[in-house]
Amino acid sequence: MQRRLRTYAPIAYSLIASAVFLDSLRFKFTDVPQTQTIFGKLAGWAAGFGAEGVFAQTGLFSQ
16 A cells, blocks of 8 residues: 555646646736736745845746
């Protein structure tokens, strides 16, 4: 049982993470208001440690 868990757990975790990221693409490319809210909060968080503009509209990690 434990051997199967060690074999298949990383694969299952990768598939779940991939599904979440693929699902989030529709929000990234459609510029919905929720995306603007999330990136606005991330911009405030990044500005707190001196990385302002990273999550701005044209920033490195922009929507």
